[in-house]
Amino acid sequence: MTGFTAEGGHGAVPTEGVPVTPDAPAGRGSWPLFEVFVRGKRGLNHVHVGSLHAADERMALLHARDGYTRRNEGVSIWVVRSTDITASSPAEKDPFFAPSGDKVYRHPTFYSIPDDVPHL
Amino acid sequence: MTAIAEAPELEAYFDRTVADDQRIEPRDWMPEAYRKTLIRQVAQHAHSEIIGMQPEGNWLTRAPSLRRKAILLAKVQDEAGHGLYLYSAAETLGADRDDLTVKLIEGRQKYSSIFNYPTLTFADVGVIGWLVDGAAICNQVPLCRSSYGPYARGMVRICKEESFHQRQGYELLLTMVRGTPAQRAMVQESVDRWWWPSLMMFGPPDSDSPNTEQSMRWRVKRHTNDELRQRFVDMTVPQAEALGVTLPNPDLRWNPERGRYDFGEPDWVEFKEVVGGRGPCNAERLAQRRAAHENGAWVREAAAVSAAKRRERAS
Numbered sequence: 001m002t003g004f005t006a007e008g009g010h011g012a013v014p015t016e017g018v019p020v021t022p023d024a025p026a027g028r029g030s031w032p033l034f035e036v037f038v039r040g041k042r043g044l045n046h047v048h049v050g051s052l053h054a055a056d057e058r059m060a061l062l063h064a065r066d067g068y069t070r071r072n073e074g075v076s077i078w079v080v081r082s083t084d085i086t087a088s089s090p091a092e093k094d095p096f097f098a099p100s101g102d103k104v105y106r107h108p109t110f111y112s113i114p115d116d117v118p119h120l
Numbered sequence: 121m122t123a124i125a126e127a128p129e130l131e132a133y134f135d136r137t138v139a140d141d142q143r144i145e146p147r148d149w150m151p152e153a154y155r156k157t158l159i160r161q162v163a164q165h166a167h168s169e170i171i172g173m174q175p176e177g178n179w180l181t182r183a184p185s186l187r188r189k190a191i192l193l194a195k196v197q198d199e200a201g202h203g204l205y206l207y208s209a210a211e212t213l214g215a216d217r218d219d220l221t222v223k224l225i226e227g228r229q230k231y232s233s234i235f236n237y238p239t240l241t242f243a244d245v246g247v248i249g250w251l252v253d254g255a256a257i258c259n260q261v262p263l264c265r266s267s268y269g270p271y272a273r274g275m276v277r278i279c280k281e282e283s284f285h286q287r288q289g290y291e292l293l294l295t296m297v298r299g300t301p302a303q304r305a306m307v308q309e310s311v312d313r314w315w316w317p318s319l320m321m322f323g324p325p326d327s328d329s330p331n332t333e334q335s336m337r338w339r340v341k342r343h344t345n346d347e348l349r350q351r352f353v354d355m356t357v358p359q360a361e362a363l364g365v366t367l368p369n370p371d372l373r374w375n376p377e378r379g380r381y382d383f384g385e386p387d388w389v390e391f392k393e394v395v396g397g398r399g400p401c402n403a404e405r406l407a408q409r410r411a412a413h414e415n416g417a418w419v420r421e422a423a424a425v426s427a428a429k430r431r432e433r434a435s
Contacts, residue, residue: 004395006323006345007161007335010168010232010256012395015331018229020159022219030218031424033211050208050274053217055420056427067204070197071281087147 033082034060036067038074046078054079138339143269146212154338158268159215160229161340166206167224167231171405173199175239176248184242191288192245198281205274212270225410233391234321236399243296243303243310249289251311251318251356257282258352259322262342271340290359297363304364311360312368319383320391322349353381 003016031053037046049068054060060079069077088096104110113120130149137144144150173196180196183189207217223229234252239245260279266272296303323329323345335341343351353372360367371384393399 012323013164013230020156022216055423
């Protein structure tokens with residue numbers, strides 16, 4: 001039974017002859033992409049939870065509420081156009097972060113203190 | 121600022137990351153075949169969630185009480201949300217959501233065969249929650265550890281919500297089997313129809329599933345089809361006993377040597393027919409999805425024009 005497998009959540013789907021490359025640029029009436037950040041509760045940072053499409057910022061907030069906080073997952077939402085985000089570099093771990101790699105003296109464990117000295 | 125590493129070096133880094141059970145993130149280098157496999161997997165999973173709203177949506181206006189109606193609405197809304205999380209994950213791989221929708225309604229990308237069966241009675245709402253969502257949970261829990269970060273994170277959210285889906289279904293069935301003989305018969309009849317299609321959700325037998333090996337090496341699939349199917353049967357049998365329903369499976373029996381249940385083979389001919397587009401509801405599901413998309417076109421356009429006007433006025 002070539003060409004089918006149970007991938008994804010609900011089981012068997014075809015795996016052969018399934019095109020995955022986008023055909024044409026998005027048509028008229030298509031909405032821009034927004035990234036969504038949710039503050040889970042007071043005292044926590046906003047955390048990126050995903051993205052959505054909306055016509056504008058106002059609609060993005062409404063959709064984010066319906067999409068990402070249906071069960072009290074948040075007390076505050078930020079939305080920002082995906083194109084407005086500047087990211088460090090292609091890889092998640094690369095030479096961009098090298099400058100902090102060799103500065104072990106920035107960490108408290110770098111310093112040896114006698115065991116009998118309290119509160120340090 | 122960043123040196124462009126040579127391809128072999130990038131590939132070695134990718135392989136090491138996956139082998140160490142670390143996550144691949146959207147801006148990481150990845151082999152083209154990995155990207156394509158994931159877009160296919162995530163897109164068709166998203167389509168399954170979206171089409172999956174229809175079988176149960178069929179009962180929204182005829183739910184027997186306000187309580188059941190509110191629960192069913194919340195569940196169908198969750199399916200839409202799951203579709204959104206997954207389309208969002210697919211877009212991090214370079215897919216375009218509008219394009220994915222077009223590929224779905226043109227039938228070029230598919231969705232799970234389970235949603236091509238009709239929901240004939242209200243008991244089907246319960247049985248879908250219990251068996252179909254139960255099977256989905258078996259498939260989805262391991263995907264929370266998929267090597268692709270955005271997909272894995274989406275699955276964590278989805279799995280939390282699926283638990284509500286399964287429990288509301290089981291509770292619905294418990295209520296019905298404690299009711300009249302006609303209600304009990306309705307539950308049994310529904311189980312008879314959904315049992316085998318639920319087992320088919322795990323895909324063809326391992327001996328007949330050539331794609332599994334590569335997907336497991338990439339850790340976008342964690343267990344084989346047969347292993348997941350076995351887990352599902354072992355979990356479900358005691359739940360069926362508690363409900364007092366009979367699973368329509370004459371070969372089903374406890375195997376003390378294996379410490380698991382033996383069960384027969386699903387009808388793979390039927391499976392191929394349904395996956396191939398010749399199931400009871402394939403045409404209807406796609407037609408409804410297409411109609412929803414086309415009937416909503418003016419709303420999407422109007423919102424875009426309105427947003428543009430508001431931006432103009434503000435500038």
